Amino acid sequence: MDPFLVLLHSVSTGLSSSELTELKFLCQSRVGKRKLERVQSGLDLFSVLLEQNEMSPENTVLLRELLVSLRRQDLLRRLDDFEAGAAGGAAPEERDLRAAFDIICDNVGKDWRKLARHLRVSDAKIEAIEEKYPRNLAEQVRESLRVWKNSRRDDAAVSHLVRALRACRLNLVADLIEEGQRARALQNESGDPVSLSESWDSDSPASGASR
Numbered sequence: 001m002d003p004f005l006v007l008l009h010s011v012s013t014g015l016s017s018s019e020l021t022e023l024k025f026l027c028q029s030r031v032g033k034r035k036l037e038r039v040q041s042g043l044d045l046f047s048v049l050l051e052q053n054e055m056s057p058e059n060t061v062l063l064r065e066l067l068v069s070l071r072r073q074d075l076l077r078r079l080d081d082f083e084a085g086a087a088g089g090a091a092p093e094e095r096d097l098r099a100a101f102d103i104i105c106d107n108v109g110k111d112w113r114k115l116a117r118h119l120r121v122s123d124a125k126i127e128a129i130e131e132k133y134p135r136n137l138a139e140q141v142r143e144s145l146r147v148w149k150n151s152r153r154d155d156a157a158v159s160h161l162v163r164a165l166r167a168c169r170l171n172l173v174a175d176l177i178e179e180g181q182r183a184r185a186l187q188n189e190s191g192d193p194v195s196l197s198e199s200w201d202s203d204s205p206a207s208g209a210s211r
Contacts, residue, residue: 002011005119007082011067011075012042019070020045024152027071030054061146065132068139091175096158097149104161105141106120112137116144116162120151 013022024036025047031039031048039045046063050190055062060079067075083098108115116126133139149156158177165174172181 002057003082003085007078008063009043010061010078012046014072014075015042015070022070023047023066026066064139067170068133068136093157096181097156097161099144099180100158100161100183101145103180104145104165104173105138107176108141108165108170109137111168111170112141112144114168115164115170118167119144119148119160121147123126156173 010079020039020042021179024031024039027049028036029046030052035048042185045057049062055061060083061090062145064076064079065175104112113126116129117123126144129140129143129147133143145161145172152160158181162174162177165171165177
């Protein structure tokens with residue numbers, strides 16, 4: 001079965017009736033009243049959203065927003081796992097970009113606003129992100145990166161992120177991203193898995209690095 005459909009089925013079975021009701025309410029602006037009345041499960045709702053091209057394996061933004069609204073971290077982790085698996089089949093540049101996103105989300109913290117400004121994300125969009133995810137720092141960081149990526153389209157590159165991180169004096173995060181790239185390049189050349197820690201140990205960290 002399609003991995004995305006497996007994910008949607010898994011999410012659906014994990015929803016309570018009250019959570020399904022909340023999802024239907026959140027989708028009122030996207031799904032007509034009659035269709036919503038026929039929705040009896042999460043899978044029913046997801047099927048409608050798929051038909052309307054509101055979500056797809058390549059576009060999981062709405063699904064993430066819905067799960068964030070429910071505060072279901074367990075289901076968000078399943079979505080993260082799916083996206084990580086999808087990244088494995090993506091082009092090397094896309095895999096590097098997704099890996100960089102993960103590192104930034106894990107390490108930048110409250111400095112994400114400064115980084116977003118260096119990436120030329122407008123203050124208006126930063127405020128919108130804060131309103132969209134008021135109590136979820138990790139999603140604020142990830143959404144700011146998605147906004148930047150969408151604005152750059154095919155021009156989005158890891159080198160731009162590294163440059164912005166260093167401009168913000170987030171050198172350790174930039175180092176982690178570059179070490180990850182080198183480790184994946186070595187793995188691709190040799191065909192053997194190379195861990196990030198092994199690559200990190202092979203080189204000494206850049207002097208003067210700071211968070």
